[in-house]
Amino acid sequence: MFVEVIIPLALPKNYTWSVPPHLLDAVQPGVRVEVVLGRNKKYAGIVKRVLPSKPESFQPKDILNVLDPEPLLYTSQLQLWEWVADYYMCSEGEVMQAAVPANLKLSSESVLIWNEAAGYAPSDLSDAEYLVTEALELKKELRLSEVQQLLDAAVVYPVIKKLIEKNICYVWEELKQKYKVKTETYISLAAAYRNEDQLADLLNNWSRAPKQMELLLAYLHLVKTAGEVTKAELLKKSGASDAQLKGLLEKNILVAEKRAIDRISPLPRNIAIDFTLSPAQEKALAAIRETLEHKQVTLLHGVTASGKTQIYIKLIEEQIMQGKQVLYLLPEIALTAQTIRRLQKHFGGYIAIYHSKFNPNERVEIWNKVKSGDIKVVLGARSALFLPFRELGMIITDEEHDASYKQQEPAPRYHARDTAIYYASLFGAKVLLGSATPSVESYFNCMQDKYGLVTLAERFGDAGLPAIELIDIKKYPAKPKPVFTPPLIDAIQASLDAKKQVIIFQNRRGYAPYQVCDTCGWIPQCRDCDVTLTYHKTRNQLVCHYCGTIYPVIQTCLACGNHHFTQKNFGTEQVEELLGETFPEARTARMDYDSVKGKHDHDALIKLFEQQRIDLLVGTQMVVKGLDFEHVNLVCIVDADGILNFTDFRVNERAFQLMEQVSGRAGRKDDEGKVLIQVSNLQHPVLQFVKDHRYAELFEFELHNRKAFDYPPYTRLIRLVFKHREKHIAEEAAHIMAQGLKTHFGKYLSGPAQPVVDRIRNQYLWEILLKLPKDSRFIHQCKKEIHQQTVIIQSNKRYRAVVIQPDADPV
DNA sequence: AGCACGCCGACT
DNA sequence: GTCGGCGTGCTC
Numbered sequence: 142m143f144v145e146v147i148i149p150l151a152l153p154k155n156y157t158w159s160v161p162p163h164l165l166d167a168v169q170p171g172v173r174v175e176v177v178l179g180r181n182k183k184y185a186g187i188v189k190r191v192l193p194s195k196p197e198s199f200q201p202k203d204i205l206n207v208l209d210p211e212p213l214l215y216t217s218q219l220q221l222w223e224w225v226a227d228y229y230m231c232s233e234g235e236v237m238q239a240a241v242p243a244n245l246k247l248s249s250e251s252v253l254i255w256n257e258a259a260g261y262a263p264s265d266l267s268d269a270e271y272l273v274t275e276a277l278e279l280k281k282e283l284r285l286s287e288v289q290q291l292l293d294a295a296v297v298y299p300v301i302k303k304l305i306e307k308n309i310c311y312v313w314e315e316l317k318q319k320y321k322v323k324t325e326t327y328i329s330l331a332a333a334y335r336n337e338d339q340l341a342d343l344l345n346n347w348s349r350a351p352k353q354m355e356l357l358l359a360y361l362h363l364v365k366t367a368g369e370v371t372k373a374e375l376l377k378k379s380g381a382s383d384a385q386l387k388g389l390l391e392k393n394i395l396v397a398e399k400r401a402i403d404r405i406s407p408l409p410r411n412i413a414i415d416f417t418l419s420p421a422q423e424k425a426l427a428a429i430r431e432t433l434e435h436k437q438v439t440l441l442h443g444v445t446a447s448g449k450t451q452i453y454i455k456l457i458e459e460q461i462m463q464g465k466q467v468l469y470l471l472p473e474i475a476l477t478a479q480t481i482r483r484l485q486k487h488f489g490g491y492i493a494i495y496h497s498k499f500n501p502n503e504r505v506e507i508w509n510k511v512k513s514g515d516i517k518v519v520l521g522a523r524s525a526l527f528l529p530f531r532e533l534g535m536i537i538t539d540e541e542h543d544a545s546y547k548q549q550e551p552a553p554r555y556h557a558r559d560t561a562i563y564y565a566s567l568f569g570a571k572v573l574l575g576s577a578t579p580s581v582e583s584y585f586n587c588m589q590d591k592y593g594l595v596t597l598a599e600r601f602g603d604a605g606l607p608a609i610e611l612i613d614i615k616k617y618p619a620k621p622k623p624v625f626t627p628p629l630i631d632a633i634q635a636s637l638d639a640k641k642q643v644i645i646f647q648n649r650r651g652y653a654p655y656q657v658c659d660t661c662g663w664i665p666q667c668r669d670c671d672v673t674l675t676y677h678k679t680r681n682q683l684v685c686h687y688c689g690t691i692y693p694v695i696q697t698c699l700a701c702g703n704h705h706f707t708q709k710n711f712g713t714e715q716v717e718e719l720l721g722e723t724f725p726e727a728r729t730a731r732m733d734y735d736s737v738k739g740k741h742d743h744d745a746l747i748k749l750f751e752q753q754r755i756d757l758l759v760g761t762q763m764v765v766k767g768l769d770f771e772h773v774n775l776v777c778i779v780d781a782d783g784i785l786n787f788t789d790f791r792v793n794e795r796a797f798q799l800m801e802q803v804s805g806r807a808g809r810k811d812d813e814g815k816v817l818i819q820v821s822n823l824q825h826p827v828l829q830f831v832k833d834h835r836y837a838e839l840f841e842f843e844l845h846n847r848k849a850f851d852y853p854p855y856t857r858l859i860r861l862v863f864k865h866r867e868k869h870i871a872e873e874a875a876h877i878m879a880q881g882l883k884t885h886f887g888k889y890l891s892g893p894a895q896p897v898v899d900r901i902r903n904q905y906l907w908e909i910l911l912k913l914p915k916d917s918r919f920i921h922q923c924k925k926e927i928h929q930q931t932v933i934i935q936s937n938k939r940y941r942a943v944v945i946q947p948d949a950d951p952v
Numbered sequence: 953a954g955c956a957c958g959c960c961g962a963c964t
Numbered sequence: 965g966t967c968g969g970c971g972t973g974c975t976c
Contacts, residue, residue, distance in 0.1 A: 148953095152974095152976095178976075179953095179956095179975045180956090180975090184953095196976075201976050202976065
């Protein structure tokens, strides 16, 4: 018998191994098997299917072992992997990398074993070699990682190579399972004393060891109230010592037992729905149920604070009642303690949280519990899609428009929203997309009647939509360009006086986005990217916001040698600084990629703001995600031009989403929410829509524009960057690509899309490649990238790059 | 992903 | 003349 195995590597296809007779009964699709690939590398792969006949073109090797008594996942997951690999142009092994928690992907770890038999002469060894030899003689074996701690990382491999040559040690390859069950010791009464008489007998005839008796009594008391007693709990509650317990254990009065416990804190498994829906919500819920009767996917377009989550909760409850599982997807950033608490309150022990930053042991536990059907609801980021659901009833994709649903690096470059739709179809499950600002592609699918559409236009409770006011920046002195206009300052002051909070939105990090040489107008740019360098005052550095490269502050103009630069425009750092100067008595904080490095910083800052220990919060788009601030009554968009003034109309959708999301932060509880937008082009179409929260019309506008440009409605962003030392080559490449895209996107508008687009893209890429100079490294890289959804091509530092970034396509 | 093989430039 | 860098291809 033979098996096709998925190995967690980017192999061009799956390989086949043969099964020795004694393992025949153990193999089945979904189990892990230990196999040798290449010379002596061992991997734990997953059996995709069992093949009856021997392959012809090669001689398969035997599998070494079967690692699982039962499959790790169901066939629906294997189907999903196959689809993702095909659709997003990667190998199934790469999908496996993303899907399976590290602790289930056994790691091959090389261990150096001390060769007892061989002697050595210290004079023959270099310092580094001697160091390792000594350690080996002492410990008999060393892991490679330990050697690395011992030596300078750069010389590890050469030194080991030498030692092996000198026969001082050898390498042992072994597969190790890292996942360990966490156990806890439980204490219980020995069987002999389980009945009342015997226990009374024991207590009445107690002699000596009064301390032990104390502990025993404490145990008896505890067991009455708690039911089960752990060792740690008992010792803590009774204040007893280990010795006392040991005595009782030795006398066989109490017994200790180690039990595996769950890492996930056990919550009662009940559902507590303690709210009622508003009439508008009830109506939306009924509409969702109805559309889902005959459509697989429905989009819930609900303005911010319209209470979408409560509708989700009702739907989740229904699914649990039917014994089905639910996957609730959120963008990673929105997975805050706040959201989690909210869901946990209603679903207690039925729910699990899952995202890639979880510790590996917890991930394995959730994996197993989802597989067994123990967990009914998973609240997770995109990686939660790969959990082995058993009976999936529904997938909810909240904040459906969020770009972070698309994985960019590494492969598989999948879009969680679209993958979710496919995954759900395998179960016959329903999908609910939710957003206050749906993506154009989802909206388009509604218009095409492919998805159902339910709109929830009013905010929950008495809250109204915030009033949006435009401030004409041209009315105020042009230089220096004002960061805060007088009306804005007044409004902030009014909020401060009313003890309210303000969010100031500026979608640019750093202090100054670029700087200009006063004499010749030269602007410092990144060496590798076509991007100006942003000055960061706190770090006193120049940073490329595209690739992240850091440069020292430039004192001398590289073009003319002069020393005077002018800082142009402003970023969050400068806004924060100016706020401090303008409102010295207010408490100000900044929230952007630089100020919140870890996840904890983010949570901590949110907490501070929630508790009203911050009055003014400056931030980039980070402030628009996953926050529910009750005391905010003013949101300021300081520099709307910075979001709107692109020649590329395709940015409109993004600009609208940003503004709409920002304005959604204002005035959630009371009616006084206000949004101030400082802008120079008051006539900008996006602003007209934003002003009245008219999403549908913006969409019509977008669609119309895109049609006029032969541009497909549901490919949101295609960016082409061509660079070449020789300008005409770059231009030619750009031209060919643009032509190709234009000719074929007409067809794309009316037909099933993605495969076509991929073929076209590849075809034209090849054409470009043929015209470019024969640079083997460049061509090779291109070939490699062509197999990926996102094409990023570059060749070293001096590069020509083709960046094509198509968004994922609805299924 | 690793690893071997092979092809060119910098050295004993 | 060899050492060693990297580019290329292969692993059932």
